[in-house]
Amino acid sequence: xxxxxxxxxxxxxxxxxxxxxxxxxxxxxxxxxxxxxxxxxxxxxxxxxxxxxxxxxxxxxxxxxxxxxxxxxxxxxxxxxxxxxxxxxxxxxxxxxxxxxxxxxxxxxxxxxxxxxxxxxxxxxxxxxxxxxxxxxxxxxxxxxxxxxxxxxxxxxxxxxxxxxxxx
Ligand code: HEM
Numbered sequence: 001x002x003x004x005x006x007x008x009x010x011x012x013x014x015x016x017x018x019x020x021x022x023x024x025x026x027x028x029x030x031x032x033x034x035x036x037x038x039x040x041x042x043x044x045x046x047x048x049x050x051x052x053x054x055x056x057x058x059x060x061x062x063x064x065x066x067x068x069x070x071x072x073x074x075x076x077x078x079x080x081x082x083x084x085x086x087x088x089x090x091x092x093x094x095x096x097x098x099x100x101x102x103x104x105x106x107x108x109x110x111x112x113x114x115x116x117x118x119x120x121x122x123x124x125x126x127x128x129x130x131x132x133x134x135x136x137x138x139x140x141x142x143x144x145x146x147x148x149x150x151x152x153x154x155x156x157x158x159x160x161x162x163x164x165x166x167x168x
Contacts, residue, residue, distance in 0.1 A: 001054040003039050003105055003116075006046035010034040014164065028067055028161035035161060037061065043108075052105035052114060056086050058094045059101035059118070066122045067161040070115040078151025079106075082113065085141075092133040093117065098124025111153060122160075 008016075010029055013036045017025040023045070026037045038045040039054075039061060074082045086104045093102060098120035105114040119125045128134055135142075141149050 001039065001057070002041065002043045002045070003037065003052040003054060003103065004042075004045035004049040005035055005037050005052075006049040007033065007035050010164065024061070026061060026063060027164040029164055030159075030161045033161075034164075037067075039103075051108040053108065054103055055083050055106050056104040057102065058091070059099065061101045061103075061118055063163055064165050065100050065163050066119045066125055067163065068117050068119070068125050069159045070117075070156055071159065072113045072115065072152060072156040073111050073154030074113050074151050075111070075153035078149075078153065082151045086115075089137065092137060093128065096124070096128045096131070096133060098127070118163075122162075 006013075010027070013027045013034050016036060017027050020038075023042070024039045025045075028035050028037065036046065038049075044051050072082075083104070083106070093099060100118040100120060101116075102118075103114075103116040105116060107113060117125070119128075135144075138145065141152075
């Protein structure tokens with residue numbers, strides 16, 4: 001399964017999503033940034049998009065909620081180890097209050113994987129981030145981990161969005 005994301009003005013992206021009602025296109029925004037997210041069979045859905053393959057997925061992405069993406073640069077030789085860690089993860093996150101969806105996304109271009117998570121609201125995400133489950137999931141990686149895992153090839157960065165529900 002493919003995922004494609006693109007940036008643009010909110011108006012443009014809402015219109016775009018509206019023109020593709022038969023496809024799964026979601027619009028999200030945070031402060032002055034807006035993005036659209038597509039998931040489905042079509043590869044390279046957006047003309048100027050960032051394209052991914054889904055390595056792992058749990059839950060369905062919904063049109064309301066709060067999205068947090070961890071963008072992790074991974075070395076070429078580290079890819080199998082990185083993907084394997086996510087395939088073998090204990091999978092606690094899906095049992096957390098307010099959890100809606102997770103996607104592990106392999107980039108079709110470049111080296112930056114995306115760990116996409118969707119929550120009912122921002123507080124649910126913050127609660128998870130401060131939980132022992134987050135700590136456990138990251139005992140061999142993560143923000144507090146002193147030694148960066150060898151497969152990480154750069155500085156991970158976080159992006160956050162509120163879903164824009166077109167019906168509202
Ligand atoms: C910036 C430091 C971080 C790094 C280097 C990192 C890396 C990793 C790695 C390698 C794993 C696989 C488990 C393992 O360690 O073996 C993992 C699990 C995970 N990470 Fe991170 N992570 C970081 C912070 C975050 C943040 C801020 C989020 C928020 C979206 C996040 C979302 C997740 C999720 C959802 C899982 C799966 C947890 C589970 O199944 O319970 N990570 N992370």
